[in-house]
Amino acid sequence: MLIGLVTFIALMGFTLGPRLGLSWPEKFVRDTVGFVQGIFYKPASYIAGFFEDVRDLKEVYEENERLKKAVAQYERESADYNRIKNENLYYMDLLKFTEAQMNRYDYDYRPANVLSVNQDPNNHTLVIDIGAKQGVKMNMSVISDEGMVGVISHVGNFTSTVKLLTTLDPQDANRQQIAATVSDKDTFGIIESYDKKSQMLKMTRIPQDDPVEVGDLIISSGNGGVIPRGMIIGTVDSVEVGEFGLNKTAMIDPAANFQDWKTLLVVFTPEVPQG
Known part of the structure; x- marks a missing residue:
């Protein structure tokens, strides 16, 4: 037993002492374990990576959906902002126009929204959202911030019909002729018709010696x-030169463009009191 114990201690000292390498049993065991781990580790890592990629893809999809909603909301808010901004600019210009006109003439200007437009060239009219209940009466003038648009041709309780200047026709016995002048000259003429081809108003009965000129x-x-x-x-x-050389005829480029209206102004004068 003593000899066996001494031999065991000697073997332990030999195996635990400093060595330059592993013994062949240790190498065999290490290589075997490494091979088996490799067999199981790679598929396991692939499976784990697959599920991680699926999770990342789901997160990217959800993030994309959130971004799409945010972009859509931004576009809606941006469109609303631009619309409100443009409307404010338009109404500011309209307010400046009415203030300038009121400082010049003792008129009252009532804003009216355009409800519908009749594009029939022989009956070019539009409907506005104020009527007799708001004091509107026949033949009242209707203007935009650019210039005269037409006259009231029919009045309902809450709506009115506007007959546009583009309907002026010398053959129409019910047409509303307009006595006209130059803003800073002593001149006279009658706006009596609209030429659809040239898109110009025709001013006639201008005296031969009248100082009216282009511009x-x-x-x-x-x-x-x-x-x-x-x-x-x-x-x-x-x-x-007009007919028979006794007067002049002038072609007038309208100030109003007769399209894309949203808001117009009905002119109330002291001679036509509000109801």
Whole structure:
């Protein structure tokens, strides 16, 4: 037993002492364990990576959905902001226009929204959202911030029909002729028709010695008591000798563009009291 114990201690000292390498049994065991771990580790890592990629893909999808909603909300808010901004600018310009007109003439301007437009070239009219209940009456002038648009041709309780200047026709016995003048000259003429081809208003009965010339600003003169003075009509595009050489005819480029209206102004004058 003593000899066996001494031999065991000697073997332990030999195996535990400093060595340059592993013994072949240790190498065999290490290689075997490493091979088996490799067999199981790679598939396990692939499976774990697959589920991790699926989780990442789901997170990316959810993030994309959140971003899409945020972009859509931003576009809606941006569109609303631009619409409100443009409307504010428009109403500010309209307010400046009415203030300038009121400082010049003792008129009241009632804003009206355009409800519908009849594009029939023979009956070009539009409907606005104020009527008799708001004091609107027949033949009242209707303007935009650019110039005169037309006159009230029909009045309901809460809506009114506006007959546009583009419907002026010398063959129409019910047409509303407009006595016109130049804003800073002593001149006279009648706006009696609209030329659809040239898109110009025709001003006739201008005296031969009248100083009207190209570029002059034409406004209503107020003669006749229907159309009030100072309604901007347009600018003179050309002046020609009229029939029989006794007077002149001028073609007027309208100030209003007769399209894309949202808000117009009905002109109330002291001669036509509000109801």
